[in-house]
Amino acid sequence: MALEAAHYYLQLAITHGTSTQAILLVVFLLLLIRLAWMRTSTQTKCRQQQLPPSPPGKLPIIGHLHLIGPQTHISIRDLDAKYGRNGLMLLRVGATPTLFVSSPSAAEAVLRTHDHIFASRPPSMAAEIIRYGPTDIAFAPYSEYWRQARKLLTTHMLSAKKVQTFSNGRLEEVRLVMDKIREAATTVPRKAVDLSELLSGYTNDVVCRAVLGPSHRKEGRNRLFSELTEINVALLGGFNFEDYFPRMAMADVLLRLVSVKAKRLNKRWNDLFDELIHEHIQSGEKDENSADFIDLLLTLKEEYGLTTDNVKAILVDMFEAGIETSYLTLEYGMAELINNRHVLKKLQNEVRMCTLEGKRLDMIREENLSSMPYLKATIKETLRLHPPAPFLLPHFSTADCNIDGYLIPSETRVLVNAWALGRDPSSWEKPEDFMPERFLQEAGAVDTQMKGKDLRFLPFGFGRRICPGMNFGFATMEVMLANLMYHFDWDIPNMAEGTGTGVDMAESFGLTLRRKQKLLLVPRIS
Numbered sequence: 455m456a457l458e459a460a461h462y463y464l465q466l467a468i469t470h471g472t473s474t475q476a477i478l479l480v481v482f483l484l485l486l487i488r489l490a491w492m493r494t495s496t497q498t499k500c501r502q503q504q505l506p507p508s509p510p511g512k513l514p515i516i517g518h519l520h521l522i523g524p525q526t527h528i529s530i531r532d533l534d535a536k537y538g539r540n541g542l543m544l545l546r547v548g549a550t551p552t553l554f555v556s557s558p559s560a561a562e563a564v565l566r567t568h569d570h571i572f573a574s575r576p577p578s579m580a581a582e583i584i585r586y587g588p589t590d591i592a593f594a595p596y597s598e599y600w601r602q603a604r605k606l607l608t609t610h611m612l613s614a615k616k617v618q619t620f621s622n623g624r625l626e627e628v629r630l631v632m633d634k635i636r637e638a639a640t641t642v643p644r645k646a647v648d649l650s651e652l653l654s655g656y657t658n659d660v661v662c663r664a665v666l667g668p669s670h671r672k673e674g675r676n677r678l679f680s681e682l683t684e685i686n687v688a689l690l691g692g693f694n695f696e697d698y699f700p701r702m703a704m705a706d707v708l709l710r711l712v713s714v715k716a717k718r719l720n721k722r723w724n725d726l727f728d729e730l731i732h733e734h735i736q737s738g739e740k741d742e743n744s745a746d747f748i749d750l751l752l753t754l755k756e757e758y759g760l761t762t763d764n765v766k767a768i769l770v771d772m773f774e775a776g777i778e779t780s781y782l783t784l785e786y787g788m789a790e791l792i793n794n795r796h797v798l799k800k801l802q803n804e805v806r807m808c809t810l811e812g813k814r815l816d817m818i819r820e821e822n823l824s825s826m827p828y829l830k831a832t833i834k835e836t837l838r839l840h841p842p843a844p845f846l847l848p849h850f851s852t853a854d855c856n857i858d859g860y861l862i863p864s865e866t867r868v869l870v871n872a873w874a875l876g877r878d879p880s881s882w883e884k885p886e887d888f889m890p891e892r893f894l895q896e897a898g899a900v901d902t903q904m905k906g907k908d909l910r911f912l913p914f915g916f917g918r919r920i921c922p923g924m925n926f927g928f929a930t931m932e933v934m935l936a937n938l939m940y941h942f943d944w945d946i947p948n949m950a951e952g953t954g955t956g957v958d959m960a961e962s963f964g965l966t967l968r969r970k971q972k973l974l975l976v977p978r979i980s
């Protein structure tokens with residue numbers, strides 16, 4: 455084809471043009487031919503290169519979908535053990551090639567060595583609508599826009615220094631929860647508290663306060679944000695048929711349905727943000743210490759080239775990424791502590807050491823936490839066993855890439871099974887046991903700072919897309935867990951009658967890994 459074209463244009467130039475034109479044309483066309491040849495030979499080479507291993511039994515249309523059970527993280531771990539190679543396994547989920555990563559070396563290849571190729575996100579129609587483009591940070595494709603928005607976030611909103619400025623607000627929120635628990639503990643007979651509800655309310659209010667300041671309870675705004683975040687998670691978190699079967703007629707119908715739902719939801723977020731932005735503009739500039747996230751974004755948006763819609767998209771991220779992750783970790787942590795009484799006792803001893811100087815504290819404050827390594831280790835151990843995002847967020851390759859001799863084609867969806875990595879018996883001693891001590895080993899191999907040298911432990915991901923909210927998350931979780939340990943002893947309901955058993959740890963899978971049952975516990979004032 456290219457040769458025919460070259461011949462044709464050469465004839466044309468010779469008949470109608472000058473000889474210089476003809477020579478230039480020939481050179482240009484020869485270049486074109488060379489390029490075409492190089493492309494064909496690369497494609498042939500790629501085709502010859504092997505794709506990562508896949509399980510047998512791929513079906514028309516649905517691909518390997520029927521092999522994946524409802525507990526996806528467990529199914530994928532088991533399939534990888536059988537069919538994967540070095541932690542790499544390629545499944546066709548519907549029409550979408552999906553690479554599952556289940557070993558530290560494979561995670562290293564994807565998140566460190568070839569991070570620039572895998573740092574994008576797959577397209578999602580719901581994310582496009584709810585997150586204005588998407589122009590948030592979590593779902594935005596890898597681009598200059600994402601780099602700028604993320605820089606703003608990490609430099610001004612989620613830096614250790616800024617997170618520290620919210621400490622009084624956090625303490626106030628913890629105090630409110632302690633008051634509610636104390637009330638239940640002093641009732642006769644003692645009442646169980648719904649710790650799931652209290653903890654999710656707490657992490658919601660901590661994020662609301664950081665986003666919009668102390669007026670976060672005005673007219674029930676905190677509850678409204680909680681409701682909107684829940685709907686967001688439901689819409690983005692499940693298996694979205696239309697993302698995996700983009701060319702099917704049924705996907706078209708679903709696409710329209712999802713689009714209607716997403717637009718309705720986006721309108722609710724949008725109206726609320728308009729009201730809040732208006733209020734913030736009216737109330738004028740604040741100093742760096744008292745500025746909330748809306749203040750910061752409004753002040754900095756021009757410097758970073760953001761529109762008001764971009765600001766709203768980033769705010770949606772704060773709610774969706776910031777609330778459930780910390781809440782689930784706190785809830786799983788408490789459940790593990792109840793089922794592992796010796797760990798609970800050890801943690802209570804560490805926290806209660808604060809009172810050894812003779813005075814009882816009304817609250818454990820953040821400045822008390824630096825002398826509590828076991829508390830931090832307990833949270834890390836909880837994250838190892840129960841990473842709230844078992845597959846991180848989906849990554850997406852933007853070019854062909856070779857890992858371990860396998861070709862990973864461009865536009866492959868990549869899911870890293872952080873849940874499986876945290877429980878791999880070749881990486882962890884007694885992986886199913888809850889042992890915070892493993893994070894206290896002095897020169898142990900585990901990276902206790904979690905800056906990610908060790909890719910066995912990835913609850914926050916790693917590389918360009920690593921969670922920027924780690925400081926915020928730890929600050930939220932540590933002070934709450936310390937106070938729960940300091941003020942109360944904990945029983946399971948019906949323990950006194952001897953009919954109570956341990957806490958049920960059954961999980962239900964989604965974008966996040968939730969416990970199936972509410973966590974009901976009976977507090978006793980210590």
Ligand code: HEM
Pocket residue numbers: 591592593604771772775776777779780783841842843846847848912913914915916918919920921922923924926927928
């Ligand atoms: C226990 C607490 C938390 C955990 C376990 C957690 C975990 C994660 C994970 C696994 C990712 C995806 C990483 C990847 O794709 O490779 C992520 C991304 C993200 N997280 Fe967190 N997170 C937590 C708290 C927070 C908080 C408190 C905030 C903000 C207030 C936050 C904001 C974000 C954002 C904006 C992203 C997207 C980053 C990007 O795509 O560049 N996270 N987080």
